[in-house]
Amino acid sequence: MSNECVRPVVPARNPRARLKRGWALLFRPLLKLERMEIGGVRLKEGDYIFGFPDEWAKFQERFPDFLKAFDALAETMNKVRVRTFTPENHPVDETVFFLSSLVFEDFTEVWIMAGNGLGTGALKVLRGMYERAVTAAYVSRFPDEAKRFWKYWSIPHRKLLNHARELHGLAFLESVLGQDYMKTIEHEFQQVRDDFQETLCAKCNLTRTMFSWSKLGLPAMAKKAGYGLEHCYYNAYATPTQQAHSTVLAVTSRVKRQPDGWFFDNSVQKVYAGLAIMTAHVVMLKMLRVENAHFSLGLDAEIIQRESECKAAWPGIENECGKGL
Numbered sequence: 001m002s003n004e005c006v007r008p009v010v011p012a013r014n015p016r017a018r019l020k021r022g023w024a025l026l027f028r029p030l031l032k033l034e035r036m037e038i039g040g041v042r043l044k045e046g047d048y049i050f051g052f053p054d055e056w057a058k059f060q061e062r063f064p065d066f067l068k069a070f071d072a073l074a075e076t077m078n079k080v081r082v083r084t085f086t087p088e089n090h091p092v093d094e095t096v097f098f099l100s101s102l103v104f105e106d107f108t109e110v111w112i113m114a115g116n117g118l119g120t121g122a123l124k125v126l127r128g129m130y131e132r133a134v135t136a137a138y139v140s141r142f143p144d145e146a147k148r149f150w151k152y153w154s155i156p157h158r159k160l161l162n163h164a165r166e167l168h169g170l171a172f173l174e175s176v177l178g179q180d181y182m183k184t185i186e187h188e189f190q191q192v193r194d195d196f197q198e199t200l201c202a203k204c205n206l207t208r209t210m211f212s213w214s215k216l217g218l219p220a221m222a223k224k225a226g227y228g229l230e231h232c233y234y235n236a237y238a239t240p241t242q243q244a245h246s247t248v249l250a251v252t253s254r255v256k257r258q259p260d261g262w263f264f265d266n267s268v269q270k271v272y273a274g275l276a277i278m279t280a281h282v283v284m285l286k287m288l289r290v291e292n293a294h295f296s297l298g299l300d301a302e303i304i305q306r307e308s309e310c311k312a313a314w315p316g317i318e319n320e321c322g323k324g325l
């Protein structure tokens, strides 16, 4: 790599666009490096990094108020996350704690994606983040449901193993997993399958195994879960679902019609980056509320403060996906 095509890593053209602490932590190893290629990701000595520094700068310019709220949010998140976890009500406490651990991880993934200008990617992560937050809130409110959540595990696991068997053959799977593993899973499945049947036609008595552990659809579960989570459904699940699947809407959201034809145009990525980070901010706060309430962490005042920072960062949000903040 020649020296002509390299320039410093920190976007120096905009001195105000200082990397905030959360970002700086993440990128500290990069800051040590003197040179890199922007956009291309090749470093000296042929090492690679993954990201788009130009997009980082644009993100900071577009969402300065989110970044203002970010440090304090990260601190509160740490208080909720980095602590001794002593489950008392099994398996409810574990369900809430570990699902919410995933939500924390998802939140990081969302802002990494959004911060790199990959708005639809951020939305796809947000979708799972929302589903887990709703499930955690719901289980916290209806503790008896936790058993059912865990009980369902052998159904998707068996499905996955069956795909693997189709691809690799039973002999190979047994050589990897042990002779009895497939039989054990099949046995587990037979034990619980009757608890997870849904009726397709009452007249013919036609049923099938459910695709989820709960009979509630996600919107209904969100409503029952409380915390105003249902107001996030449209941004955090309905819209991302269209982007996550092979849909006409996913295609048309990137197509621009011009007099001389149709073009692929990904400018919606910018819109979705904003939508994703804004909604993820709200979902994260709701997750903090759930954990705070479930484990009596005593962080009420602090979370209220974080919520007011969220409202300042995204004006009007309390009338949209942030209803109930």
Ligand SMILES: [Zn+2]
Pocket: 201, 202, 203, 204, 205, 206
């Ligand atoms: Zn029928």
